Amino acid sequence: MxxxxxxxxxxxxxxxxxxxxxxxxxxxxxxxxAAAQADALRDQRxxxxxxxxxxxxxxTVRMGEELQELRVLVEPLPDKLTRIEQRDPTSLxxxxxxxxxxxxxxxxxxxxxxxxxxAEAELMSKMHKG
Numbered sequence: 001m002x003x004x005x006x007x008x009x010x011x012x013x014x015x016x017x018x019x020x021x022x023x024x025x026x027x028x029x030x031x032x033x034a035a036a037q038a039d040a041l042r043d044q045r046x047x048x049x050x051x052x053x054x055x056x057x058x059x060t061v062r063m064g065e066e067l068q069e070l071r072v073l074v075e076p077l078p079d080k081l082t083r084i085e086q087r088d089p090t091s092l093x094x095x096x097x098x099x100x101x102x103x104x105x106x107x108x109x110x111x112x113x114x115x116x117x118x119a120e121a122e123l124m125s126k127m128h129k130g
Contacts, residue, residue, distance in 0.1 A: 101128040
């Protein structure tokens with residue numbers, strides 16, 4: 001009888017241990033699946049971030065190229081400005097007067113707006129009237 005009771009107790013202990021082991025195994029599978037899902041989400045986020053970094057890098061490269069083009073355009077401007085400042089101021093008045101005559105300005109308007117003498121304004125008016 002003791003032997004039978006011992007076998008039953010050992011059998012119950014074995015069944016209990018087996019149940020605990022199976023529960024533990026199920027829990028580990030669930031944790032493993034959750035970890036795999038988290039890993040997949042992390043990998044997807046990393047790919048998205050890498051794509052965004054590439055996009056920003058491409059934009060930065062294009063911006064650098066455009067800045068280089070602008071630098072090439074702007075570089076000669078100080079020399080041009082110096083040349084314009086050193087130019088004869090009357091030549092600018094004559095060019096402006098020629099434009100104004102083309103737009104229909106009178107001799108009086110030329111003398112007031114361009115600083116020309118009456119004779120210069122009349123000459124400009126006769127030369128550039130078409």
